[in-house]
Amino acid sequence: MTVIFDPRDPSVRTDPYPIYRRLREADPIHQSDFGYWVLSRYADVDAVLRAPEASSEFYRNTTWANRRGGPESPLVRSVQNWMLMLDGPAHRRIRSVISKVFTRASVERLRPRIAAETGRLLDAVGEGETDLIQSLALPLPVTVTCELLGLPTDDRDQCRRWTEHISRVIDPSITVQDTADMNAAEVEFRAYVSGHIEERRATPRDDILSLLVHAEVDGDRLSEEEIIANIQFLFVAGHETTVNLIGNGLLALLGHPEQLRMLRDNPELIPNSVDEISRYDPPVQIVSRILTGSVGLGDVTLPEGAKVMLLFGAAGRDPERYPDPDRLDVTRTGTKTLAFSGGPHYCLGAGLGKMETSIVLTELLRRYSKIELTGEDLVWRRNVSFRGLQELPLRLMH
Numbered sequence: 001m002t003v004i005f006d007p008r009d010p011s012v013r014t015d016p017y018p019i020y021r022r023l024r025e026a027d028p029i030h031q032s033d034f035g036y037w038v039l040s041r042y043a044d045v046d047a048v049l050r051a052p053e054a055s056s057e058f059y060r061n062t063t064w065a066n067r068r069g070g071p072e073s074p075l076v077r078s079v080q081n082w083m084l085m086l087d088g089p090a091h092r093r094i095r096s097v098i099s100k101v102f103t104r105a106s107v108e109r110l111r112p113r114i115a116a117e118t119g120r121l122l123d124a125v126g127e128g129e130t131d132l133i134q135s136l137a138l139p140l141p142v143t144v145t146c147e148l149l150g151l152p153t154d155d156r157d158q159c160r161r162w163t164e165h166i167s168r169v170i171d172p173s174i175t176v177q178d179t180a181d182m183n184a185a186e187v188e189f190r191a192y193v194s195g196h197i198e199e200r201r202a203t204p205r206d207d208i209l210s211l212l213v214h215a216e217v218d219g220d221r222l223s224e225e226e227i228i229a230n231i232q233f234l235f236v237a238g239h240e241t242t243v244n245l246i247g248n249g250l251l252a253l254l255g256h257p258e259q260l261r262m263l264r265d266n267p268e269l270i271p272n273s274v275d276e277i278s279r280y281d282p283p284v285q286i287v288s289r290i291l292t293g294s295v296g297l298g299d300v301t302l303p304e305g306a307k308v309m310l311l312f313g314a315a316g317r318d319p320e321r322y323p324d325p326d327r328l329d330v331t332r333t334g335t336k337t338l339a340f341s342g343g344p345h346y347c348l349g350a351g352l353g354k355m356e357t358s359i360v361l362t363e364l365l366r367r368y369s370k371i372e373l374t375g376e377d378l379v380w381r382r383n384v385s386f387r388g389l390q391e392l393p394l395r396l397m398h
């Protein structure tokens with residue numbers, strides 16, 4: 001059986017799981033028409049994430065860079081300093097600084113503030129109909145990210161507009177218009193962040209911006225270029241994913257009322273349920289690598305130079321790894337999801353994103369005795385790397 005996989009196909013956006021299953025069963029190491037090897041089994045995805053030959057430095061690839069405005073365009077220049085797109089010592093240099101903010105204790109200190117903001121947003125929603133993406137799932141992580149980075153929360157809508165364009169840089173489905181928009185957004189966001197860097201040089205505060213401005217790595221400081229680039233990246237990383245973990249998670253639970261009831265009766269299961277929903281419908285569906293040397297997967301060898309697409313959504317439904325994988329089970333143990341990646345780029349904000357989602361679920365179930373979906377034809381966002389709903393229309397009753 002020949003399997004044709006195109007992540008830009010609208011039916012993939014609506015429900016990618018049938019094609020993922022066909023790939024896993026018929027062609028798990030698939031050579032696609034668009035030039036990528038596509039991997040759908042858990043073990044293969046995990047192996048490539050950890051392979052020393054797996055490079056994240058896509059900006060070095062001419063085709064990739066040209067589609068995004070060319071090697072000298074503002075955004076392609078910026079991503080050359082994003083920790084996400086660096087390998088080896090250059091990557092470790094930035095990661096060693098930023099990881100200080102994401103220790104378990106530092107994340108835990110944010111809990112009361114996140115709970116208060118969740119409460120404030122839900123007070124404004126009250127009872128009745130709401131689009132939960134706009135009223136809670138999006139504004140919560142945008143606010144948390146602003147506060148964490150040290151950007152004024154009054155500017156959050158503007159920052160979000162910029163980073164919504166900027167985030168498309170990692171998407172395989174970009175258009176010519178996207179390329180223009182993301183480069184324009186980069187220039188404006190850069191100027192905005194520069195102003196704040198000046199302020200922090202003079203007066204440090206307790207935020208990531210100050211940390212980056214004053215950090216010493218290997219006896220020197222990060223350059224202004226490195227600071228701006230990683231603030232841009234962290235803004236994207238901090239909210240584009242969390243909004244979708246909340247949205248996809250709630251949608252999955254509403255489709256499985258018995259699981260939602262179990263969480264209502266046993267709220268202590270909520271943190272575990274967040275791991276399960278990240279396996280079941282992950283916010284980041286696709287991560288890619290370029291191989292700097294050949295990598296063997298069973299009897300197939302991926303050659304040096306191969307571009308590899310790792311399907312996290314497919315890996316999470318692999319029956320070789322998860323018994324009865326299409327069943328959502330909030331009591332499932334040993335999930336060890338790949339939704340937050342693996343190997344050297346394992347998500348630094350996993351604890352924070354999971355905590356935000358747990359707080360939201362806890363508070364929704366505490367406040368509302370009934371949560372119902374009101375729309376039928378759900379619209380998914382256009383981005384294919386990030387899977388998330390455009391709107392989540394709900395009716396909430398006390």
Ligand code: HEM
Pocket residue numbers: 056083084085095098145148234237238239241242245282283284287288339340341342344345346347348349350352353354
């Ligand atoms: C809640 C849902 C989240 C998901 C599903 C998620 C997922 C991911 C994934 C898949 C990667 C690695 C990509 C790759 O391997 O190429 C990643 C990296 C990263 N994420 Fe997250 N993320 C989430 C939340 C957050 C939050 C809230 C933050 C910070 C505020 C954050 C910060 C980061 C950072 C800094 C990296 C880069 C790590 C590195 O390159 O070494 N993430 N995330």
